[in-house]
Amino acid sequence: MVNKxxxxxxxxxIGKNMVRCYYKQYKILVVDKYIDGDYFKQYxxxxxxxxxxxxxxxxxxxxxxxxxxxLASIVTAERDLGLFDGMIQSNLRVLLRLxxxxxxxxxxxxxxxxxxxxxxxxxxxxxxxxxxxxxxxPYALVKQLxxxxxxxxxxxxxxxxxxxxxxxxxxxxxxxxxxxxxxxNTLRSNETLNVTPCEQKRDFIYADDFAALIARILQNxxxxxxxxxxQWRNALPRKRGDVLSGNQKSILYREYKIL
Numbered sequence: 285m286v287n288k289x290x291x292x293x294x295x296x297x298i299g300k301n302m303v304r305c306y307y308k309q310y311k312i313l314v315v316d317k318y319i320d321g322d323y324f325k326q327y328x329x330x331x332x333x334x335x336x337x338x339x340x341x342x343x344x345x346x347x348x349x350x351x352x353x354x355l356a357s358i359v360t361a362e363r364d365l366g367l368f369d370g371m372i373q374s375n376l377r378v379l380l381r382l383x384x385x386x387x388x389x390x391x392x393x394x395x396x397x398x399x400x401x402x403x404x405x406x407x408x409x410x411x412x413x414x415x416x417x418x419x420x421x422p423y424a425l426v427k428q429l430x431x432x433x434x435x436x437x438x439x440x441x442x443x444x445x446x447x448x449x450x451x452x453x454x455x456x457x458x459x460x461x462x463x464x465x466x467x468x469n470t471l472r473s474n475e476t477l478n479v480t481p482c483e484q485k486r487d488f489i490y491a492d493d494f495a496a497l498i499a500r501i502l503q504n505x506x507x508x509x510x511x512x513x514x515q516w517r518n519a520l521p522r523k524r525g526d527v528l529s530g531n532q533k534s535i536l537y538r539e540y541k542i543l
Contacts, residue, residue, distance in 0.1 A: 286311045288349035289502075292337065292382065293356030295320050297458050298398075298491065302353065303330055304456075305495035313349070315342065316356075337378045341385050348391040351502050354382060355398045357427070375430040383437055392444060394505035396498065397434035399427055399449040399512075435510065444509040446501070451487025453494055464488070 287310050291299050294314035300323055303312060312330045319334045335342065337356060356378045379397065386392050437443040454464040470477050501508050 287351060287502075288313070288347065290315060290342075290349045290352045292316070292352060292354045292378065294353075295323075295332075296355065297455075298453060298494075299355050300457050301455055301491040302495050302498070303327055305492060306499065309499070310351075313346065337381050341381055348386055348389040350391065350393050351396070351505070352382065352386070352392065352394075353396045353398065353498065354379060357398070372426055372429075375426050376433060379430050379434060383443060387437075387441065387443055394502060394508060395434070395443065395445040396501065397431055397445055397447045399431040399447050431512075435512070438510040444505075446508045446510060447512045448498070448501075449512065449514045450489055450494060453489050453491055455491030458491075 289306065289310035290313045291302055292315050293299055294303060294312075295316035295318055299314060299316070300320070303314065303324070304327075306312060307327045307329055312327075314324065314330060314332045315335055315337065316332075317334070317336045317338075319332045321332075324330055324332050333342070333346070357375050382395070386395075431447040431449070434443075434445040434447055438445045452463070454462065458465050460466060460469055467477060467479075501513065
């Protein structure tokens with residue numbers, strides 16, 4: 285029997301790549317506040333549900349899946365404290381609504397809460413699971429609050445949650461303003477790169493590799509509940525300059541900015 289998989293926030297860059305990689309392996313439901321209908325037309329096997337989980341619950345008519353991957357989040361590098369309310373709504377409140385909806389159902393084998401390496405703040409790459417979080421932005425702090433809440437729900441109430449904190453994902457469908465798409469598109473256009481001296485390090489993980497690693501976690505769900513996964517075998521700390529060639533121009537760079 286095919287396992288059911290709910291991808292929450294699945295209409296974004298990461299979710300779409302997961303759908304592309306998983307649609308033959310799982311019976312997928314994508315739940316998101318905004319659904320990219322044109323994209324999901326390519327995958328008639330995939331069901332979509334447009335729903336604001338910060339305000340609504342997944343209807344009882346939708347059966348409990350075997351697995352849930354929660355990608356829902358607002359991603360921003362801004363330091364504006366006024367963003368807290370919106371980010372708590374899109375992160376912590378969504379997690380708690382999902383917990384409320386599925387907390388008592390043993391059909392759910394694993395709940396994967398998507399975190400971020402930004403939770404480690406100024407700590408240098410590479411990151412490991414035993415590092416303490418040191419968030420230095422509203423986004424990173426809310427992410428830490430959400431991932432630690434997921435772990436608390438497992439420890440105190442037996443909810444089968446675990447946390448992944450990947451580095452910088454890249455691949456198909458990523459917004460062209462992000463670092464690697466920007467570099468590739470600029471070089472292909474034979475234009476000047478508008479970047480810093482590229483001394484800072486980041487973990488870069490290709491979307492397909494990340495999806496394959498998550499698939500392995502789902503396949504081995506019995507050993508992952510309550511765990512934090514950060515070390516990815518294929519993710520090496522790289523200086524941003526290692527992936528660059530051509531003309532470069534230095535601009536002001538705010539340290540630890542989200543790429």
